[in-house]
Amino acid sequence: MTDTPPEFLDLDGTAIAVLRQDGTGPGVVWLGGFLSDMRGTKAETLAGWAARNGRAFVRHDYSGHGESGGRFADGTISKWLAESLAVFRRFTTGPQILVGSSMGAWIALRMIEELRKAGEGERIAGLVLLAPAPDFTVELMEPELGEAQRRDLLEKGYFEVPSDYSPEPYVYTRALIEDGRANRVMGGPIDTHCPVHVLQGLVDPDVPHTHALKLVSLMPADDVTLSLIPDGDHRLSRPQDLDMLTRAVEAISGQAAG
Template identity: 60%
Template sequence: MQMTPAETETTFIEVGKDAARRRIAMKILRTQKPSDRPALVWLGGYRSDMTGTKAIEVERLARDRATDCIRFDYSGHGASGGAFKDGTISRWLEESLAVVEHAAPRQRLILIGSSMGGWIALRLIQELRLRGLSERIAGLVLIAPAPDFTAELIEPNLTEIEQRSLAERGYFEEPSEYSPEPNIYTRALIEDGRDNRVLVGTITTGCPVHILQGMRDPDVPYTHALKLMEHLPADDVVMTLIRDGDHRLSREEDIAKMKQAIGNMLPLA
């Protein structure tokens, strides 16, 4: 794989008010010349940050295709402020909207959502459509998308010990395959997740959608991606099932598929 491009400067915005105020870190790549091409917006997964392999490769693609790129960390993630335990889908969605409004107030957008970021992307589109801004979305690329994962994948599989921990402590922990620190799921996250469900009716994005899903994903089964596709009947949806793909989809061949999917949504020079 190529060398990492020169580091993009980190900037910050403040989101929220009073006790809920938090500092959100962003890396915004601007083209040297003004462009009417859609900006690429990276929406990371649960406990991921904007310095991961896929996020960096999205920026590299933006450089190659002379378009803008927006990466950022949700509160409680990476370089952003705020406590992780305070995180909810609503809170992270608020930050995503604030970043887009700050960094690309008039540009069209291609959203790239990984895992939980796929859920955030779908909710972001819903919010923009409610504001009469549906034309802002030029494309949507979802990588191992996990919409409604709290209600669909966590709640049905809670053990008695985890249920007791949620009731008594307000959270439970489980080992992580990707970090020595355990994953933490709070009661607030789960309850808020119910209010942000998208797999409850027809989802209309109004843009081309490409879903990349590994069939050996231990965290989000590929049947979940198939279920999501059923809720997108009005959109032009392409799904790529990667037979030996895991949840991260960060191998060189996976990255190539991601960049091709994004590139297909960018106009030619």
């Protein structure tokens, strides 16, 4: 794991931690998952790949995550999206491949929407999405909420769920859930105008593979590859999963360069 100290981008008084490596393009931008950080196994693997291949690579921690400032409980998809766009515009140039893990895939898809609205759609050379969880608050969480959780949302403004990946529980706020509805991307066809590779484990306990199948079905106009990993879980951090990740990024890079 790299021990390089991050740079910080000040956004409305919140320090967003960024790690970047200079190199050739198309560059690669890592977008992590809910409660993850930019020094996790998959991001570190991509950093090593980028260093070996002389490729530009940028990653950051959302507010309330990792080395960034701010409170996790104040986070929403809109807030983390704005931070990701600010990092993208400040620290990258030219075409980029967005690599989004879990919630990061949702951020990536929303970034494409916002960049296209701003006339910057050509900045996205490709997408690699791992265990993608776009619209997870609406599609995967809300239908499963129990009576006690709904009561906590109403009375306390949040509820907690034990995490399999951290000693700290996941905290889901009413603001996060309400904001998730405003950021939905799976309500109709999704046009990314770039090649897409989706990696999805079939034994993922958090995001069912049917969610990835639905996502791919909404991308009829794009060149989409879906790799289903029979024994893959949500992390997709085993050596064979990491090898698939780097090969997917290399393949998208080749398409972008071609």
